[in-house]
Amino acid sequence: MRRILISILFLLPLFSIAETDEGRRIFEGKIIEVLANKKQVPLPGASVFWKNTTEGTATDVNGYFKLDASKKSKVLIVQFVGYKTKEIEEDALIGKDLVIELSPSIELNEVVVSKRRAGTILDRESPIQSQKITGAELCKAACCNLAESFETNASVDVSYADAATGAKSIKLLGLTGKYIEMMTEKNPNFKGLASVYGMVYVPGPWMESIQVSKGVGSVVNGFESITGQINIEYQKPQRSPKLYLNGFTNSMGMSEGNLITGLKFSDKLSTSILAHGQDNNKEIDKNHDDFLDDPMVRQYNFINRWYWKPNKNWITQFGVKFIDEQRIGGQKGFDESKTNDIDNAYRIDIDTRRYEAFAKIGYIFPKNDDRSIALITNFSSHEQNSFYGLRNYDAKQKYLYANLLFQSYIGNLKHKYTAGVSFIYDDFIDNLSRGINNLGSTDRSEKIAGAYAEYTWLPSDDITLQTGLRYDHNSVYGGFITPRLHFRYQFAEGSTLRLAAGSGRRTSNPIAENSFLLASNRTFNIASDLEQEKAWNYGLSVTQYFNLFGQDFTASADFYRTEFQNQVIVDIDKDINQVNFYNLDGQSFANNYQVELKFEPVERLDVTTAIRFSDVKADINDELQKVPYVNRYKGLVNLSYSTNMNIWQFDFTTQINGDMRIPSTAGNSVEYQRREESPAYAVMNAQITKRFRIWEVYVGAENLGNYTQKNPIIAADNPHGENFDASMIWGPIQERKFFLGVRFTLDRDE
Template identity: 50%
Template sequence: MRLLIILQLLLFIITGISAQNTVGGLVYELKNDNREPIAGANVYWSGTTIGISTNEEGRFQLPWTGQNSKLVVSFVGFESDTIHITRPGLAYEINLSQDKLLNEVTIAARQPGAHISRLNPITTIEITGAELCKAACCSLAESFETNASVDVSYTDAATGAKQIQLLGLSGTYVQMLTENMHTSRGLSSVYGLDFVPGPWMESIQVSKGAASVTNGYESLTGQINVQYKKPATSEALFVNGFASSSGRWESNVNTGFNLGEKWRTAILAHSSADAVKNDHNNDGFLDEPVTRRNTFMSRWDFRPNSHLFTQFGVKVLQEDRTGGQKVFNRNADPFAQDAYGIIVDSKNLESFFKTGYTFENDEDKSVAIVTNFTRHEQESLYGRKYYDATQNYFMGNLILSSYISDAEKHKYTTGISYIYDDLAESLTGDVSNMSIPDGSRTEHIAGAYFQYTYTIPEKLTFLAGLRGDNHNLYGSFFTPRVHVRYNPDEHFVIRLSGGKGYRTPNALAENNPLLATSRSIIISDNITLEEGWNYGVNLTNYIHIGHREMTLNLEYYRTSFINQLIMDLDRDTREVYFYNLDGKSYSNVFQAEASMEIFRGMDMVAAWRINDVKVTTNESLQRKALQSKYKGMLNFSYATPLPRWQIDFTTQFNGPGRIPTTAGNPTVETRRPEHFSAYQIHNAQLTRYYRNWSFYAGVENIGNYTQNEPIIDAASPFGNNFDSSLIWGPLMGRKFYFGFRFSIDRG
């Protein structure tokens, strides 16, 4: 409490002595005498490249140089406006009117669906809604098919669980956020990528390297932040339907509307099912589990005036997942049938509350409180092993933002945070060959942080942050992070980053799909906090070729672990070990990417990534198993004028990799080679647009490539050699799909 009072007093003192060197305000549309914020409007000084887009609340802020007086505001479908600015420090309110000649406008170029933020000192890829519509984006797990930085793969061949990889490391080292609030943490991270419906997402931000200290200490390789549709920007009505040749169907509905001048709300609903038992390789096991999933979200926005806002909401999910052998009956006693079955029933509840205040006549100073709560329940069966777990997670964050002397040059963000994380686990059944200590634990983490930003407009941004946290199980530790963004000229950006990260490992909770094997699981009883450093450099060059611009991006990132939870599949063919790192573990990732509009309507993205990831397993430093040495991507997207038609084609190039040894298995049929070969995946989609409708059809994995015999000894799942963990390639072959979208914008 004393710290809170001191921080508040400091904020108010600085408020009285600070200068005003910016121009800010609100861009909105007047509908039925109500102000509707316009997110994404372009605001820039006439005759310059100095500009910004309005945020989700329609607000903007630009540096004042004293050299320009004409501020231009524009947005597609609205008449542009030019305002003469006489002095900084005032809050301008700009009302845009819809363009009456919109139907006669011809679009000469389109905005890239994914691009690197030009202003953020942290390397951040902005994935827009338009990019998400280039593929069958049914969930967050399927949102990165046209992205070269993020990989999504199966964790095993039986449960359908998926994992993200960023900078060569698994998704446990990526901080998953929903509107800058923690989500998919611990237990819920295993199947959580399927819990976020694709049509609900407004955009995704993927940041690489050490992240900001304001969001915690956990990020080691980066952050993935999902932005849902919001009460202020949601359609009046949106309906989506989807069906595929694999037997999958889904529907999504959302609506947003105003309740008077101060209240807004949005309601989102999702229902989906994988209803067909597919077994294309005839090994007796389902290629993907049969699932049923229902999700509902209600969110609210209260804005009594232009300086105060409050947002809150709740999301509930229930999923039933049934996998294993095709003849398994989930309604029968698993010990009374010979069939091997997998049942994973999940219930998830998420809620959040945000409130913030921006000081009058000075929008550079604000105070906010952000809280969120998640409860995840999982009841699961793997063969004849029962794994039940519950996790309750709460985080509160008090954030103060202001500046020192000059808002244009010296800004800071400071605050305090608290985390409560309670995990309860139960493992019963046929577990006689397991050596697993009870992973139940309760965490209390109190932290404080300070982040300073120094800016020379259009040239340099220096961001340095430090946070300290006290953990009831692991004591106190500090997290330093630094980011630098430098512009030698308007066409070239250099970014440097470095920082530390920590993570609480949850050996069984985050790896419980390993129970779908006959391997003995042996977990050390002294697992400690994971700790590592991340360093990176990013070079972005904007090259003008005629009237078009090509973006060339080169980057290198290194992650080096001081301590890491090691999952060792190399020590013994019939066992998997979890223990603290004893030796070296690091990841070196180099990526080159080029994107541009080749000709009118035709966008191209080409990328190549090299993964040099090594870890000490079985007392030997060796290449990380089940990971490709390189990854390439080539994407073409063509849209006719207006647009009416759009076609997207993506090729993914996956390099060879190492497979843990299976030499200890008794027969040739139960052994696998020690390396897998390179392979390619091709996807295509065709979309037809109408005024309120769009229809799309596509095919995934055109070449019908799948990993051969992904399950070892599938014919004897209760035997000693059954193993579904050695997965490096796709499990589903060629798949056709069809869908539609219907939307009515707010009138």
């Protein structure tokens, strides 16, 4: 199969359109109503789409929309419940900053009708199976950061990796987050040192949307995507509010504040500042094991970004970001005035500073809107100084990414292509030690130069074929080829089939990516000959849109299989006191099946239900067995109801988690042994939101059923002993907690 795929890719023209904002003809604007006092009021949730197509979007909370030009239609339709529909010819939109005014269709005293904003939007046109999680969906739960943004998503799992540091483990298609390509606005990000805590570096209110795609992605974005891609879009300077404030607190003692402010100097130049502060300095121990239930965290996070469009052909976006975080876990009563030794309390202290700079520059050719060139760059410097009990882990990483791409078409728009070159510099230095004894190091410096081409064929509105191929040369591992293939076929009205196949590679960072295992007394044994991880991923999905009893339904079913040619095995089975890292010798695969149904049984009540089954196995300790900490199945039910004008909103989510294998603790003494298979359990979350004109107040609870893993820390009474382990986590470790938040939004004056 692999040889056939590579042969096909070599024979086909290797070009396609880039998945970046630069180069596509994009229409941006705002939908408003003008009141009798001449005040302009934005209309959130208005439908904006091209006539006689399914290509469209909905306006955000501030009434803004962003929509690609259509090859099928030249008439834009703007609709909003209770307002007159407006049709606008495309020629009337070109070269203008759009402000579209809608008029009420019927004037009613004391009665106002509004349409609800879409939460999750499936991309109907892309050959890659993907969905967009909008700001409306993010507001359904206590979305303090990216790690908490997937509570209502059936595809992505996020859970605690250990019971001491607050590290989160993310999974997609049954495999951990290191096999997902994490991106911020198409810039690969959160690698190496940021792979464990990177998701808490993105505050929820900062995100405009999240795009989640399954399987191998486009070669334009690199070679690392194996199980999927998660791309975060931050709030944009040209659309950000004059002032946005968000305050949040919960019953675990955590409080945080977020600020977004934007300044528009002119139609050509805008800037915005995004600031975040978090503080939790309370030692809370509700299960009475003398360990903190939640780490004490102090975090400061800041972005300044700019948007500059000097003329209709040039677009520039750039900015800087800074993060300073201290994370403290472990036993209560640590005395900072005393030496950190066995006579003091067990403490984990992780001190992080991270700097980023990014830029996107695009140029659209004057006589051809479908031909463009763009440069995407990102630089980060990450430093971590930490200790876990008596072990120190200090590391530094500098990462540079640059991608130069050109996109156009051959003959006509049925044959689109992108070609480009990329460069990555990844300098990684780390050291694990105890006193003067060096316990491990994985220093490396990689320079990766790549070239790629991608071709997209659109013979009709119903068929899209996208093929891509890239070659990269790694200064450490040599050269390699990455092929990708995506196919979309709308075989009937409302019925879409997608196929995908391709390979991916990545370099492992054994200590950094598994630093949560340092919250134990396991020794780290790292083989000296670790190779790059290599895998193939194959996917099949079917999406069906239909109407039943007058209601619209969206049903989807998919199957994905990942096969590893090489994998760095993280073996915690061989010895209860060790973590062994070595190259795969045998098989490793993941099969993932999922069925999802979305519908609206009554007006303004959105229902999402899903069930997923995972079969993930690998040769571990010379035996093909289930990979630990992977649920055999998972179910999701999400209910979201809003009253007219979205004044009140009620959200309820239940996650049903199936059983999973847990590494054996038979080598421990009897009192420190644990079960080898987790039970099935459910976690329920709820939230109520009340909206005023420029205020929102939300209150809710997580883990309503108060289900927790009992005694999650092994040998908590003797953390310096050989049996201590806080990393064997299979279920919730925090009891029921309540939260309260307030949002304030002051829009710009038009």
